[in-house]
Amino acid sequence: xxxxxxxxxxxxxxxxxxxxxxxxxxxxxxxxxxxxxxxxxxxxxxxxxxxxxxxxxxxxxxxxxxxxxxxxxxxxxxxxxxxxxxxxxxxxxxxxxxxxxxxxxxxxxxxxxxxxxxxxxxxxxxxxxxxxxxxxxxxxxxxxxxxxxxxxxxxxxxxxxxxxxxxxxxxxxxxxxxxxxxxxxxxxxxxxxxxxxxxxxxxxxxxxxxxxxxxxxxxxxxxxxxxxxxxxxxxxxxxxxxxxxxxxxxxxxxxxxxxxxxxxxxxxxxxxxxxxxxxxxxxxxxxxxxxxxxxxxxxxxxxxxxxxxxxxxxxxxxxxxxxxxxxxxxxxxxxxxxxxxxxxxxxxxxxxxxxxxxxxxxxxxxxxxxxxxxxxxxxxxxxxxxxxxxxxxxxxxxxxxxxxxxxxxxxxxxxxxxxxxxxxxxxxxxxxxxxxxxxxxxxxxxxxxxxxxxxxxx
Ligand code: URP
Ligand code: ZN
Ligand code: ZN
Numbered sequence: 001x002x003x004x005x006x007x008x009x010x011x012x013x014x015x016x017x018x019x020x021x022x023x024x025x026x027x028x029x030x031x032x033x034x035x036x037x038x039x040x041x042x043x044x045x046x047x048x049x050x051x052x053x054x055x056x057x058x059x060x061x062x063x064x065x066x067x068x069x070x071x072x073x074x075x076x077x078x079x080x081x082x083x084x085x086x087x088x089x090x091x092x093x094x095x096x097x098x099x100x101x102x103x104x105x106x107x108x109x110x111x112x113x114x115x116x117x118x119x120x121x122x123x124x125x126x127x128x129x130x131x132x133x134x135x136x137x138x139x140x141x142x143x144x145x146x147x148x149x150x151x152x153x154x155x156x157x158x159x160x161x162x163x164x165x166x167x168x169x170x171x172x173x174x175x176x177x178x179x180x181x182x183x184x185x186x187x188x189x190x191x192x193x194x195x196x197x198x199x200x201x202x203x204x205x206x207x208x209x210x211x212x213x214x215x216x217x218x219x220x221x222x223x224x225x226x227x228x229x230x231x232x233x234x235x236x237x238x239x240x241x242x243x244x245x246x247x248x249x250x251x252x253x254x255x256x257x258x259x260x261x262x263x264x265x266x267x268x269x270x271x272x273x274x275x276x277x278x279x280x281x282x283x284x285x286x287x288x289x290x291x292x293x294x295x296x297x298x299x300x301x302x303x304x305x306x307x308x309x310x311x312x313x314x315x316x317x318x319x320x321x322x323x324x325x326x327x328x329x330x331x332x333x334x335x336x337x338x339x340x341x342x343x344x345x346x347x348x349x350x351x352x353x354x355x356x357x358x359x360x361x362x363x364x365x366x367x368x369x370x371x372x373x374x375x376x377x378x379x380x381x382x383x384x385x386x387x388x389x390x391x392x393x394x395x396x397x398x399x400x401x402x403x404x405x406x407x408x409x410x411x412x413x414x415x416x417x418x419x420x421x422x423x424x425x426x427x428x429x430x431x432x433x434x435x436x437x438x439x440x441x442x443x444x445x446x447x448x449x450x451x452x453x454x455x456x457x458x
Contacts, residue, residue: 001026002025002042002430003026003040004042004387005021005022005040005042006023006046007021007043007045007046009021009050009391010357012051012360013382016358017357020033020034021036024040024430026430027429028386028430029385031383048393049424050391051389052357052365053369053388054086054088055364056368056378057089057091057310057313057341058368058372059091060091061312061313062090062113067323067332073336073338074112075446076118078090079116079117081338082119083426083428083439084423084426085338085423086342086343086392088119088378089120089121089365089374089378089388089449090121090122090446091123091148091368092123093109094126095125096125096126096128098129098157102134102138102141105125105126106125106144110123117444117446118444120378120386120388120428122146122374122450124146124150124180124372125141126149126158128157128158128160135168135171142175144450145448147452147454148180149168149178150179150180150237151179152182153185153222154182154184155186158182165226166230169226169227169230169234176453177232177453179235180236180259183239184216185222188214188215188218189210192211193210197327197329202328204279204283204331205328207328207331210328213243213289216286217241220236221247224248231255233255234254234256235257235308235371237259238259238312239258239260240287240293241289242293242300245297245300245306248305255456255457257371258305258307259310260297260300261309261312262311262341262345264286264289265348266348266417267294268290268293268294272287280325280331281335281411281413283321283332283333284312284335301363307363307371309341311340313335314333314335315335315407315408316332316334317411336409339406339407340400340413342364347419351419351420351421362458374452377449387427391426392422393421393424396421397422398420399416402415428441
């Protein structure tokens with residue numbers, strides 16, 4: 001079996017940081033010790049470098065259908081970009097169509113990812129049509145290794161009622177899974193949108209006005225009440241407002257978790273000003289928020305009130321965004337980020353705000369692994385775990401740019417942003433994927449991950 005020895009690195013283990021060696025044999029970590037003298041096929045000198053569990057991006061939308069086109073990153077291009085950015089596992093979304101089944105959604109996304117993904121991958125299934133058949137299928141999805149289900153309180157094609165959400169949560173609680181929520185109250189968005197359009201406000205500047213903060217905060221409030229009522233684990237995806245996190249105050253006993261995304265930490269609503277070509281890039285839901293929210297979200301991360309940073313990677317090219325040139329509601333929602341996440345997070349959390357490396361590793365990988373049934377196979381440097389490893393040089397500087405990124409998108413949301421901490425070497429199950437500036441995997445070899453029951457505590 002192939003073996004790789006990583007020497008002298010600063011290893012970020014679950015609860016300590018250790019200057020140590022790490023030996024990989026085949027696909028797994030076989031030894032962690034202060035000085036490993038065994039022979040190995042490859043030796044990597046990690047002196048001065050930080051050795052992390054491979055990043056887990058628990059929220060991506062590769063190939064997402066959007067009318068007569070799809071998100072510009074396929075599983076192939078998006079997972080390749082993920083590896084360049086230090087992420088080795090993706091959890092994407094298989095979206096049920098109303099009138100169709102969970103099985104059809106699951107099969108559709110399996111076909112999109114199979115033999116295309118370079119990263120290992122799993123799926124949350126989005127439940128958009130709650131009926132007897134759908135409820136029967138949820139346990140079936142569990143057998144397929146889907147233990148998390150996304151729900152929406154907004155958008156005609158996705159939205160379910162709160163009484164249906166409660167039904168789903170009761171069932172998922174029984175099975176030991178987790179329900180995630182796109183937290184926006186649809187009616188509030190619909191009312192604001194109708195008013196803006198009637199006033200002739202049709203440019204991207206109207207997008208944040210049509211998605212008020214209140215729509216997110218109230219949705220989170222309702223969700224917390226349902227978590228309390230049903231006992232089901234609840235996870236709020238792409239949190240954009242610190243007030244949504246505040247809603248959990250005094251509710252520390254609940255199995256309630258928050259995710260935010262780099263765009264809500266590093267970008268703000270000023271991006272909606274200016275010409276269509278620049279402002280349309282930031283059209284995503286929830287929208288970017290006022291200046292000041294970002295620093296509060298960073299504080300929440302430092303205080304462990306937010307548990308996971310994922311990307312909601314859902315890129316569309318400027319040309320695709322032009323569908324809404326005359327009407328902002330037709331702009332495909334979403335932006336790129338899968339390649340940027342780990343480095344942005346390291347720079348923002350560790351370099352700038354002095355988060356410990358162990359806490360950084362938790363929001364980057366371990367917490368998502370635990371909440372989505374992948375731990376300890378993924379998300380941790382442990383003997384027996386998959387050798388998914390990212391070696392980061394803390395002193396190496398970067399500048400975000402569409403001209404150098406690997407995502408299939410003609411803009412980078414963070415264009416020109418500078419920082420430090422570069423993912424230099426990335427291993428997927430013991431195989432070098434990125435090393436010395438090269439992408440080394442010959443073909444997509446990502447495996448579907450049948451996930452276990454989530455942890456209910458972190
Ligand atoms: O604008 C976004 N977030 N698009 C992706 C779909 C979603 O709701 O997460
Ligand atoms: Zn969403
Ligand atoms: Zn999303």
